[in-house]
Amino acid sequence: MKLLRITADELPLFKEKLDICFYAQQRVSEDQKRILYPLFSNIYMNPANGFIGINASGKTSVLKVILLSLGILNNEPINHIETKDILGDAQKTVLNIFFFSESKKEICRLETMITSRRTKTEGIVYSILSESLWSKKADEVITRKTLLDFDGKDPVILRSGQEDFLSDDVSIMIARNKKTGENMRVVNLLQFTNVNVLPFSDNIPAEVITYLDPTVESLRFDEKDQKSVIRLKFKGKEEIVMNNPMQLNNYLSSGTVKGMITFTLAQEVLQKGGYLVVDEVENHFNKEIVTTLMRFFMDCKLNKNGGSLIYTTHYPELLDEYDRNDSIYIIKNRNGITVENLSTILKRNDIKKSDAYQSGFLEGTTPMYDAYMRLKKSMVAALK
Secondary structure: OEEEEEEEEOOOOEOOOEEEEOEOOOOOOHHHHHHOEEEEOOEEEOOEEEEEOOOOOOHHHHHHHHHHHHHHHOOOOHHHOHHHHHHOOOOOEEEEEEEEEOOOOEEEEEEEEEEEEEEOOOEEEEEEEEEEEEEEEHHHOOOHHHOOOOOOOOOOEEOOOOOOOOOOOOOOHHHHHHHHOOOOOEEEOHHHOOOOOOOOOOOOOHHHHHHHOOOEEEEEEEEEOOEEEEEEEEOOOOOEEEOOHHHHHHOOOHHHHHHHHHHHHHHHHHHHOOEEEEOOOOOOOOHHHHHHHHHHHOOOOOOOOOOEEEEEEOOHHHHHHOOOOOOEEEEEEOOOEEEEEHHHOOOOOOOOHHHHHHOOOOOOOOOOHHHHHHHHHHHHHHHO
């Protein structure tokens, strides 16, 4: 399955309806096909989707909605999904999740209405009020404008309230996925935004290690007496033996450790397809490392199975890595979070995106001048 679009109504933190597309909405030229993933006909996926905004603009909140939607498609119970807190105390949040089934060559729309109740023992608990699933064959799509049009079609699955076997926080997708055998690989790196501890004990590809730190000769994970042993060797130095991944932070930079996590998991997503979700991708990385990750996903020769990178960033310079505008979203927070696709603001792809962002042309993408002046006065007063 490939995500096509997510819309969300009545999310507490959002000022307006959230609308995110993951397929190419602008015209696709012949030379741009090398950085996109073909679905069918003239429909292409954007394999690297960036969400950019200043501090406290709501970037992490947007990722939480995406992860929640992916969890629902994978028929995970909503109350078990890590990012369910984005729903807050919503009474009638409506998610519309559009996706493409590669095995069935179908476009589908899942509409899920979610409500919450507060309990004494569990806090806020979520349940599904109503749900419908529509589908149509890909060959019914004549133009990109009609891709997600389901007018006149009846749902193929409808939550009727008679599914006694179905938990009230599990999507009807469970019935579809059981028939088709489909699911999506989702790698959620939100927990590693500010924490760097290797979550696995498998050997990391030597090429990843050398790229991140050329002074490292080898890093191995062995089993001894049913315990993991970590063996780290720098070139020309004696081997260092450890039994706790936390100890690696004493010898390797935080960027190297985070890079090992990110690039190892990215390799899996590139091999098998799926989604790699990274918050503040530039944390502990220099710009070249980040752009390398982006380029891997935008290389059709490497990314043959349509793996998707979804990330947030503060770095406007990263925007200039894109030849297109429709895989970039600008996030702002003025009395509520808003998310706008860059292609609706900048109509031309040849304008330098970082300049437009930093100049304030996009509005709300630079810290407010009044806040800056108040901070400056405060600093001056404190230093007297």
